[in-house]
Structure formats: C-alpha cells, structure tokens
Amino acid sequence: MLKMMKTMTLISILAVAGGAAAGPGVDVGDNAPGFTLEDAAGHEVSLGDFKGKVVVLEWTNPDCPFVKRHYQENSMNKLASAYSDSGVVWLTINSTNYMDAAANASFAKKEDIGWPVLVDQDGAVGHAYGAVTTPHMFIIDTKGIVVYEGAIDDDPRGNMEAGARTNYVANALNDVAAGQSVSTPETKPYGCSVKYAK
Amino acid sequence: MTEFRYFKWLGGALAIVLATAAAAEESLVHARLVADTDKLRAGGTFHLGVLLEPEPGWHVYWRNPGEAGLATEIAYELAEGLEVGEVRWPVPISFVQSDGIDGFGYEDPVVLAAEVIASDSVPSSAPVTVTASWLACKDVCILGSATLEATLPLKGTELAASNVALEAWSEALPIALEPGVLDLSITGGPVLSEGAVDMVAWLNWKAAPGSVEFFPDPGPGLKIEGVRVQNRGLLTRIDFKIARLKNSSDPSTMLRSLIVIEDERGKRSAWVTHIELD
Numbered sequence: 001m002l003k004m005m006k007t008m009t010l011i012s013i014l015a016v017a018g019g020a021a022a023g024p025g026v027d028v029g030d031n032a033p034g035f036t037l038e039d040a041a042g043h044e045v046s047l048g049d050f051k052g053k054v055v056v057l058e059w060t061n062p063d064c065p066f067v068k069r070h071y072q073e074n075s076m077n078k079l080a081s082a083y084s085d086s087g088v089v090w091l092t093i094n095s096t097n098y099m100d101a102a103a104n105a106s107f108a109k110k111e112d113i114g115w116p117v118l119v120d121q122d123g124a125v126g127h128a129y130g131a132v133t134t135p136h137m138f139i140i141d142t143k144g145i146v147v148y149e150g151a152i153d154d155d156p157r158g159n160m161e162a163g164a165r166t167n168y169v170a171n172a173l174n175d176v177a178a179g180q181s182v183s184t185p186e187t188k189p190y191g192c193s194v195k196y197a198k
Numbered sequence: 199m200t201e202f203r204y205f206k207w208l209g210g211a212l213a214i215v216l217a218t219a220a221a222a223e224e225s226l227v228h229a230r231l232v233a234d235t236d237k238l239r240a241g242g243t244f245h246l247g248v249l250l251e252p253e254p255g256w257h258v259y260w261r262n263p264g265e266a267g268l269a270t271e272i273a274y275e276l277a278e279g280l281e282v283g284e285v286r287w288p289v290p291i292s293f294v295q296s297d298g299i300d301g302f303g304y305e306d307p308v309v310l311a312a313e314v315i316a317s318d319s320v321p322s323s324a325p326v327t328v329t330a331s332w333l334a335c336k337d338v339c340i341l342g343s344a345t346l347e348a349t350l351p352l353k354g355t356e357l358a359a360s361n362v363a364l365e366a367w368s369e370a371l372p373i374a375l376e377p378g379v380l381d382l383s384i385t386g387g388p389v390l391s392e393g394a395v396d397m398v399a400w401l402n403w404k405a406a407p408g409s410v411e412f413f414p415d416p417g418p419g420l421k422i423e424g425v426r427v428q429n430r431g432l433l434t435r436i437d438f439k440i441a442r443l444k445n446s447s448d449p450s451t452m453l454r455s456l457i458v459i460e461d462e463r464g465k466r467s468a469w470v471t472h473i474e475l476d
Binding site for chain 1: 266268271295297301333338339340394445446
C-alpha cells in the first residue's frame with residue numbers, strides 16, 4: 001500500500017509534464033485533409049478538384065533508391081496507368097525540402113509521368129498526412145475517407161519475382177472498385193525517410 | 199548489470215586485419231565475415247556473423263528501423279552439419295532521420311551474429327556463406343549488400359580479429375531485465391484491434407540511472423508513435439502511442455523493447471523488457 005501511494009505521488013508529479021504525444025498524420029478512416037499544391041508546371045491542384053473520385057497519393061523523392069527502383073521497374077507507372085484508365089486519380093507529392101518545381105519537372109520528364117507531380121517543399125501536406133517514407137501511399141475513397149495507408153507492396157528490397165509480390169495498393173483499389181471494404185487497409189511503409197525541411 | 203562498450207575502437211585496426219576475409223568492395227558499408235571457432239567440434243557451438251563498418255556519417259538500421267528506413271538482414275548458407283540460430287542485435291543508437299522521423303541503427307562498426315551448433319556429423323572444415331543486406335543513409339539512402347564466403351574454421355589473423363569482434367558483440371548485446379534493477383509498471387491499454395492507445399511505462403529505478411533511452415521493437419502488426427522519455431531522479435516516465443495495424447493478423451500480445459541507460463562516462467547498459475498489451 002505504501003509503495004502504491006509512493007508511486008501515485010510520483011505519477012502526479014510527472015503527470016504535469018507528461019501527456020502522450022499524439023501521433024501526427026492521418027489514420028485509416030479519417031477524412032483526408034484538403035490541400036492545394038502547385039504541380040511541376042506551376043498549376044494549382046487541389047484535392048477538392050477530385051470530389052467523388054478515388055485518389056491515390058504517392059509520396060516520392062527521385063533521389064531515393066526505393067523510388068528509383070519502382071520507376072526503373074516501371075511498376076509505379078504501370079500501376080498508375082492501369083487504374084487511371086478506370087477513373088482513379090493519381091497524385092505524386094514530393095515533400096523533399098530541396099526539390100523545387102524544376103526538379104519535379106525534370107523527374108516527371110525522365111520517368112514519363114503523365115499525372116501531376118506536386119511540389120511540397122515546406123512539407124506541410126506531408127506532415128498533415130504523416131508521410132514518413134518514400135514511397136508512402138495513401139488511398140482516398142469517393143467519400144473523401146482515407147481507406148489505405150502504408151507501403152506499395154511487400155517487397156522492400158525488390159528481391160521477389162514480380163508475380164510473387166503482394167501489391168497492397170492494387171489490392172486496395174480493387175476492393176474499393178468492387179464496393180468492398182479494404183481487406184488490408186494499413187501496412188508499415190518502407191523506404192527512405194521523407195527529407196522534410198527543418 | 200552488464201556493461202558494454204561500443205565498437206569505436208574496433209575501427210581501423212580490425213578492418214585492416216580482416217581485409218583478406220572478403221573481397222574488398224567500394225561501398226558505404228564495409229562487410230567482413232566473422233566466426234570465432236578454431237575447430238569444428240561435434241556438438242560444439244560458435245558464433246558466425248558479419249562485421250559492418252559504415253563510412254563516417256552513414257548509418258545502417260536495427261531490427262526495428264524506426265519510422266522509416268529498412269532493417270538490416272543477415273542470411274546464412276551453411277554446410278550440412280551446421281545449424282544457425284537467431285541473429286542477435288547489439289543495442290542501437292537513435293537518430294533523427296528527418297524532421298519528426300526517428301530512426302534506430304548503428305553508425306559505428308557493429309557485428310550482427312548468431313550462434314551456430316555443429317552436429318555429430320560436422321566435417322573438420324566447412325564452407326559457409328553469409329549475406330548481409332542493408333540500407334545505408336546519410337543525407338540520402340543507398341541499398342547495399344555483401345555475400346561473404348569462407349571455409350571454417352578461420353585461421354591466423356582472421357580468427358584473431360573475429361574473436362575480438364565477437365567478444366565486443368557479446369558485450370554489446372542487451373540482456374533480460376534482472377530483478378533489482380528497476381520496477382516496471384504500465385498504465386494505459388489494452389491495445390485492442392481498433393484505435394491507438396496511450397500507454398505509459400513507469401520505471402522505478404533502484405539506483406539513479408543517468409540518461410534513459412527506450413527502443414520499442416514492435417511486431418509486424420504493431421505501430422508505435424510519439425515516444426517521449428522523461429527522467430526525475432529514480433523515476434522514468436515513458437509515454438508512447440501504440441496501435442495495431444488494421445486487419446493485421448499479427449497476434450502479438452507483448453511489446454518487446456529495450457531500456458538503455460548511459461552513465462556520465464558514456465557507458466551504456468541495456469535490458470530487454472516485454473510489455474503486456476492485453
């Protein structure tokens with residue numbers, strides 16, 4: 001009993017300065033935070049422009065080897081193209097602090113990216129979503145709810161045969177298209193840390 | 199209490215001695231095979247692993263890389279008659295990878311190794327292959343790997359250097375939490391299938407601990423955010439937010455973690471704890 005009282009006293013002392021830090025970003029089931037960013041050509045793009053559509057957000061950094069691999073393998077382009085044909089909106093967001101519109105334009109040209117690459121140099125949108133890695137994927141459904149958050153697939157090192165990989169984004173988009181809840185709505189993202197502005 | 203030293207002193211000398219153990223490769227991380235047996239004995243045990251030496255300023259990752267990064271991997275191909283156990287990881291350091299993104303890993307030379315058991319049929323010499331795969335990061339990140347081949351037992355300077363490296367490895371491993379070090383109590387939880395939960399680990403030390411660090415090592419279906427450590431004399435309060443990944447099949451009921459203290463002279467001690475989640 002004495003020990004318990006002692007502990008309680010100490011708890012009350014520390015509780016003043018305590019308070020668990022809330023995790024930043026969005027969770028699956030949250031409303032997707034709105035944003036307006038400029039694409040590599042300087043045109044404003046808002047999430048609100050795509051109300052009623054399924055939107056994929058792909059955090060990127062052209063200097064990151066995980067990103068490079070996915071583009072060299074054409075896996076990101078194939079995925080984006082396949083689902084764009086069925087009305088899914090794909091937005092690539094670059095929160096790398098040292099990459100301006102010109103750097104993103106160069107990346108888009110080199111990788112033949114036909115969808116918006118958005119400039120988020122101050123990291124505001126990246127922090128709002130809690131993007132921590134490149135790549136880091138989010139899927140927003142037609143009601144504006146985050147229905148998937150995490151890795152693109154289960155093969156961080158790219159060692160697996162293409163057919164053996166589980167592509168979480170493709171699976172989630174298929175679930176959404178079928179009107180089903182996403183069977184794997186959350187995974188641990190892998191990759192380089194997002195190089196946020198300090 | 200087990201004390202250990204980091205491997206800073208291993209740096210140059212060991213690298214030179216071991217240079218013949220594997221083909222040198224231009225890399226941000228230099229990898230050398232280490233094995234501390236002078237004779238393969240039936241029923242005997244020894245340790246086999248890899249010494250990784252990142253270039254200055256670069257780091258590789260612990261088994262939990264933190265919020266970004268990638269755990270280092272060690273894979274073994276052993277001759278018949280040799281069976282390898284689980285890789286054991288020295289205590290990592292923590293670093294900020296980018297604004298608000300924590301990471302856990304190693305900047306100084308580190309050995310990742312496992313115990314190997316020799317069966318009754320073990321030959322007197324046996325080929326082994328150890329493959330290390332890592333993500334090395336500084337301002338940018340580079341994936342790397344090394345496939346290291348050797349015939350055991352090693353001899354001469356290679357064996358001597360291995361013995362030194364694996365002795366340091368052994369001293370740098372965390373140990374199970376012993377009675378008499380601290381009382382651990384948990385508030386918060388349970389960690390159910392939905393939603394994040396705030397938990398607090400209270401460490402009531404028997405002796406003033408110096409600085410305290412907390413390294414969570416969650417299973418694949420758990421995520422940890424917002425770790426915050428506060429010290430007041432003999433009490434340490436560790437706040438964190440924990441959640442199960444939605445629809446995860448990971449049945450973890452415990453959170454494995456390391457509690458690490460460092461005294462004024464820079465000596466670190468580390469214990470493994472298991473925090474109940476249910």
